[in-house]
Amino acid sequence: MDLDALTGCLTSSACLVTQTTSGLIIGMLLFLVAVGLTLIFGVLKIVNFSHGAFYMFGAYFAMTTYHLTESFALAMLAGAAGTAILGLIFERVFMSRVYGADVLMQLLVCYAFVLIFDDVVRLIWGPEFKSMGMPAAFQVMPLFIAGGVVPPYYLLLIGVALVAAIVLGIGLSRSRIGKVIRAAAHNPGMVSALGINTGLIYGGVFALGGMLAGLAGALAAPVRSLTPGMGFSVLIESFIVTVIGGMGSIVGALVGALLIGLIRSFGSLGFPLFTEGLMYLFMVIVLVSKPTGLFGKEAA
Amino acid sequence: MTRTRTPGISRRSTLALMGAGAMSVAAPWVARAQAKTVKIGMPTILSGRVAQLGTSSRNAVMLEVDKVNAAGGLAGRQIEMVVRDSKGAPQEAARVARELVNTDGCELLLDGEASSGSFAVHEVARDLGVLCIHTNSEASSLTADPKQHIPNAFRCVRQGIHDSIVGGSYAAGIAKAKGLKKWATCSPDYAYGRDTTGEFTLYLKRFAPDVEVISESWPKLFQPDYTEVVTKILQAKPQALYSCLWGGDLTSYIDQANIYAMFAQMEVFAVNMADYTALTVVKNLPKGIHSGNRYIKTYPSTPENAAWGDAYKAKYNEYPTNWSWQNATAVMFLAEAAKKANSTDGKKIAEVLAGLTIKCPFGADGTVTMRGDDHTLVGYAIGWGTTIPQEPYVPEVKAGDWKTIFELEAEWKKSKGYT
Structure with a gap:
């Protein structure tokens, strides 16, 4: 435990800026993965254990596209669009068959695909780790804000994730499609009876969730090494986020993800040997005091 | 008239022989x-x-x-x-x-x-x-x-002990020449990371006694994101950093530290950098990372x-x-x-x-x-050098001295109670 370092940081603007942005970066990427997870749970009532695979595919799609076209924008697009299509196919062909089934059955199908997707990546891209490389445009000196260090790429990353969060939030609460999705989450039988194709909505939501995870993977690809199985550790943290924020809540996912990010960045200063433990401890505290999560009641 | 059994091969032994013959025809690899x-x-x-x-x-x-x-x-x-x-x-x-x-x-x-x-x-x-x-x-x-x-x-x-002795003495040489007194370490949190880092700093301090380790980070093995570790090290403002991260963890770390311009702010000693698995994967390899030789075809030259x-x-x-x-x-x-x-x-x-x-x-x-x-x-080739972003990646390697290795290894064995 190193509380001096933590209090020292809290009183220094330079340290505060650096650690807060560091927390935001970790949190925003986590949010993109977790929000898909929570959305799919909210509407489809399925805990998508294979969600980490979409993060992984997003990163690989982005890397390959970037190496082929040298275009960062196309790489991001490929990461998001590729995983959206993959999500749609996955949902229509496999997941849609186990909707009414036992939770254990759904979990087994998802877990099977965790292994299958990892092997698919191994077959296509090889077992060794890969690196996408930072686009030349972002290979610049970091910005110094109030003495703190902020890399420009991370500003972009936070911005993109924030836009995604806002679009998603407004889209779900205001647009007609958003209303239908919320209605389907609430009472699928009635929505179906009103002549709306629920299969299409389910597929769409799954594709949207996959797309957001894929976008997170694509955004992370320039700074994280790519390996088969890379989705798993992200998935675990995303589960923590959804548990803290409340299953099915988008605001909860955002708040949970940012809290986890900040716990990691400030925790590593004050509790260098217990940073991981802090996350779980926080989760336990939330679970004990409010079992539904911080925003558990607001079903999406 | 009595029939006497004619001497020669009996029916049983004929069958046994035929069986063995069949076996050796069917499974010749056995023989x-x-x-x-x-x-x-x-x-x-x-x-x-x-x-x-x-x-x-x-x-x-x-x-x-x-x-x-x-x-x-x-x-x-x-x-x-x-x-x-x-x-x-x-x-x-x-x-x-x-x-x-x-x-x-x-x-x-x-x-x-x-x-x-x-x-x-x-x-x-x-x-x-x-x-x-x-x-x-x-x-x-x-x-x-x-x-x-x-x-x-x-x-x-x-x-491991050979690498630590050579790495420690090489790093101490640089530390003395450039006046690097404040060091940070960042290594994976398991037996290898802890042991190697401990032995490296042991010999670093032995050859350069005024070196002080002011910050330690122990990210877990295969951690995807090191941002909080990178910023923590930046806060500590060390003059040099030692790391025994390896493989994909090392390349992730380099990519993430790079955008914070970490490599311009301190000397970095990464023992596992000079291995083709890492060298060829990192797209923007910073110049001047100190590394031990793992395998490169240019050393021994x-x-x-x-x-x-x-x-x-x-x-x-x-x-x-x-x-x-x-x-x-x-x-x-x-x-x-x-x-x-x-x-x-x-x-x-x-x-x-x-x-x-x-x-x-x-x-x-x-x-x-x-x-x-x-x-x-x-007697194998062991040494340290600095990296460049293209082949031969580590143009000059300073060879470790086997005489020193043997001396310090013997001393280390004694301290461990092995001899």
Whole structure:
């Protein structure tokens, strides 16, 4: 435990800026993965254990596209669009068959695909780790804000994730499609009876969730090494986020993800040997005091 | 009239003979295998996160075995390699090793396991008495600890303590020249990371006593994001950073530290950087990272080493790894020892192996030695240098001095109670 370092940081603007942005970066990427997870749970009532695979595919799609076209924008697009299509196919062909089934059955199908997707990546891209490389445009000196260090790429990353969060939030609460999705989450039988194709909505939501995870993977690809199985550790943290924020809540996912990010960045200063433990401890505290999560009641 | 049994072959023995004949027609390899080929078993890691290293071990072995076979084989017998995947699990490594000897009839073992599995295979070798050469375990205690010593096991691998001595003295030299007194460390949080970092700072402080470690980070193995570690180190403002992160973790770390311009703010010493698996993957390799040599074809800078690296690349379309040269050296040792002993018998080979010096492309002076008293490899090329972003990646390597290594190693063994 190193509380001096933590209090020292809290009183220094330079340290505060650096650690807060560091927390935001970790949190925003986590949010993109977790929000898909929570959305799919909210509407489809399925805990998508294979969600980490979409993060992984997003990163690989982005890397390959970037190496082929040298275009960062196309790489991001490929990461998001590729995983959206993959999500749609996955949902229509496999997941849609186990909707009414036992939770254990759904979990087994998802877990099977965790292994299958990892092997698919191994077959296509090889077992060794890969690196996408930072686009030349972002290979610049970091910005110094109030003495703190902020890399420009991370500003972009936070911005993109924030836009995604806002679009998603407004889209779900205001647009007609958003209303239908919320209605389907609430009472699928009635929505179906009103002549709306629920299969299409389910597929769409799954594709949207996959797309957001894929976008997170694509955004992370320039700074994280790519390996088969890379989705798993992200998935675990995303589960923590959804548990803290409340299953099915988008605001909860955002708040949970940012809290986890900040716990990691400030925790590593004050509790260098217990940073991981802090996350779980926080989760336990939330679970004990409010079992539904911080925003558990607001079903999406 | 009485019928007497005519002497000759009885019906029973005729049937037995016919049976045996049929067997040898149906399964000719049973008879031939024992006479001609010698099977060598090899458990190694062919799946999972470090599969690339296990595969590169197998590749190097096959490259050398083909040469030995083309030159007439091991004391006249062709080598047949039986390579099995242990998935990196120690209990699986032990099971595979036992099966290779007992079921597959392997007469010798090459143990291609990482440190964790090598101790398990070592116990199998102790139990079965089969000749075993460890080819990938760098854990010093495997051969330094007299409790581990058995006459039939050898280690043909670089060793953790050697690397720490050379790294510590190299880093101390730079620290003194540039006045680097405040150091930070960042290494993976498991036995290897903790031990290696501890030994490195031990020797760094020994050679440069005014060095002080002001910040330590222990990210967990295979952690995807190091941002909080990077910013924490930036806050501490050290003059130099030591890290024994490796593989994908190291490349992630470099990519993430790069956008914080970390490499412009401090000298970085990353012992595992100069390995092609990491060098060729990092897209924006910063200039001037200090690293130990793992395997590069330009060090030792001899035609033999360059030719070996190129031959490997030509055959497998990628550069060899640190594990490759060690496995190749093990086969070279086996071939030379079998020739000297004129036998493939494990006991006889072991007798010749202890203290054997052979010509080798990876030797500091063109030779390497299997030290007699603790059965471990010495005299291999070991040194540190700084990186550049393109080939040859580490243009100049400062060689470690084996005389100093031997002195400090002896002292270290004494301090551990090994001698």
